[in-house]
Amino acid sequence: DSGVTQTPKHLITATGQRVTLRCSPRSGDLSVYWYQQSLDQGLQFLIQYYNGEERAKGNILERFSAQQFPDLHSELNLSSLELGDSALYFCASSSGQQSTEAFFGQGTRLTVV
């Protein structure tokens, strides 16, 4: 158990819909990262937050947005969903900005039908 909690574990929704994925980082971790992993694909970095502020942005679509709240949990919002958005979405946390040891959650498997 990494200490990072993601909910829900599975999500099935229709095209055009909007969903919210939630991540609770390890206790004390200030950095949160979001990744997308499509079937048999690598991990695509989406976005990073540190203590509530956006720190780095990857290949995140404009239809996607995220935020980190004062209690340090984070949410990833995916809107106008397309079939191609079906993937595993991972959240990871690390102790600070100066760490490459990140702890990953079990992921949310999103299926868009």
Next chain:
Amino acid sequence: LAKTTQPISMDSYEGQEVNITCSHNNIATNDYITWYQQFPSQGPRFIIQGYKTKVTNEVASLFIPADRKSSTLSLPRVSLSDTAVYYCLVGETGRRALTFGSGTRLQVQP
């Protein structure tokens, strides 16, 4: 970010030592080398991190030559449960997000 190159796949047998090499010719002075392991449908797991020479923990060893242009992850006496994808990451700690390459798919046979 320093680009990394790893073999796409490797095969081994139980009990053997496995060495996975990662090339990172453009590694910067402040960059660290980090390895992660990922099982199917699970999040990656941190294995080991190093800057130079050799680092060893209970899971693996990491060998980094003096020029730091490559690194080798060594897994002693692998078992079937070591079948996974192994990622090599190079970057300055915390300055940029963790960027994963394609990784090396290790298949351990009985």
